[in-house]
Amino acid sequence: MSAAPARARPLPRTPTPSSAAAPIELSIVMPCLNEAETLAVCIKKANAFLARHGVAGEIIVADNGSTDGSQQIANALGARIVAIEARGYGAALIGGIAAARGRYVAMGDADDSYDFEALLPFVESLRAGADLVMGNRFRGGIAPGAMPALHKYLGNPVLSFVGRTFFGTRVGDFHCGLRAFRRDAVLALGLTAPGMEFASEMVVKAALRGLDIREVPTTLQPDGRSRPPHLRTWRDGWRHLRFLLIYAPKWLLLYPGLALAAAGLLGVIGLLPGDVALGQIRLGVHTMIFAAMAVLIGSQLVGLSVLARRYGAIAGLWPESGLMRRVRNWFTVERACIAGALMLAGGIAGAGLATAIWAQSGFGAMDPADLMRLTIPSMLLGCLGVQTVVTAFFIGLLDQPRR
Structure with a gap:
């Protein structure tokens, strides 16, 4: 049969009574x-x-x-x-x-x-x-x-x-x-x-x-x-x-997100002390930028997977798993606000420190590589903090009582 964009009504949830004299198997x-x-x-x-x-x-x-x-x-x-x-x-x-x-x-x-x-x-x-x-x-x-x-x-x-x-x-x-x-x-x-x-x-x-x-x-x-x-x-x-x-947000969002975030976090932390040489290849602050991007994309995918799983359970697309129930009970709006605020504060502190270092040089020319090793993690912390709070509030919206 031909597939068409027309929407079909869902199957009724109650059986249709038989009009036949004998039951039909x-x-x-x-x-x-x-x-x-x-x-x-x-x-x-x-x-x-x-x-x-x-x-x-x-x-x-x-x-x-x-x-x-x-x-x-x-x-x-x-x-x-x-x-x-x-x-x-x-x-x-x-x-x-x-x-x-x-x-x-x-x-x-x-x-x-x-x-x-x-x-x-x-x-x-x-x-x-x-x-x-x-x-x-x-x-x-x-x-x-x-x-x-x-x-x-x-x-x-x-x-x-x-x-x-x-x-x-x-x-x-x-x-x-x-x-x-x-x-x-x-x-x-x-x-x-x-x-x-x-x-x-x-x-x-x-x-x-x-x-x-x-x-x-x-x-x-x-x-x-x-x-x-x-x-x-x-x-x-x-x-x-x-x-x-x-119907598989774990495979579409969660697992790729965790892999990206882990790889990116490893890159950011590994490049904090200085450049890293891998044979003839030298990884520096430019690599750190892309590693931070991987952390941001990965964390966004993880957050979306939690939202998708919660929405699916609310809409009746699938039953809520025990793990997701525990995550939802732990990841309250209040706890997320505290964690997000700490990360945002860390990001702002890092930005302030970078500004102070720049001020010590009279706001003149500086080695951009040294300064970026501080500004990139600061930017990352600030973004993750805001993202954590917003995700928690969205989950709170989904969890609002319904008639």
Whole structure:
């Protein structure tokens, strides 16, 4: 399905009551945008699975505005059609999941690349207590021509590795389109991504909420359409990566910030006594300037990571960790003001001392290198002091009571 900037409404947090006489165990949701060439075979395979294994189920076609007769095909084969106005892969699935009546939901593309007759391992894992069951195409088998080489050897492996690293999950195929889940558990995640990044959003939020995520092998076949797929490699790949980075402030902000600040602080302190020679390279006050810049950038990133983590917890994007709770309890506005004031006072004192030294020479010419060894750390202390106070007040603003 095509990703679009239109915003989708979040999934409702309360299940939709079933109007069927008998309870439905499994709803099979297929997002659809002009899939007339392959929709029929997908519905027939899904129906065959339900009949063969005696699963009480329904098939939902989440139609995203098809104009090729897909709705008529779905209607003729007994599928339930849910019209989704907001365009996008995620928007279609959000609407389809919201309309589902089953306890469990399985989702898969309507292009005949996934085998809807092979859903039993997914259902069995859900019955055994899983909240989300992901298909893994790399374990199950990818038929020749089913996945572009760029996706198979670079895009999917790299993004899946990033997802596992950032969010501590063992999912090996973050973007497999065939997956199943407990409907109530996914509704509680409040998924909103309208585009292809919906696939990442589901896994990321499930991992952050500590849901039971399992994986089963599945296969991928070349799709049966004569037209190009809706997926756009670079655009949708970037949307996935952007989503992963937004939800991982530790990796985007905290760790790079700590590394920059530590390296810069080492440089500033190491150059205070004088120049340092590294072989044929001589590091002096000009290097100290860039080291101070690294400290400032690093400390800003660390502060932003704390703000991002706090905002995410308040907005319900992720639960607040015990470490962040302790940091917030310790890093009060009052303590930050004291620490910031001490650093600012140190900076002002250093600036005053530098001015006094200059005055002793009659405000005439001086060796700039000697004076900069005092003015650079003074400037750094002053900036860090102000930054510390401002960050603490911003956290205090976020922590204000809400209705």
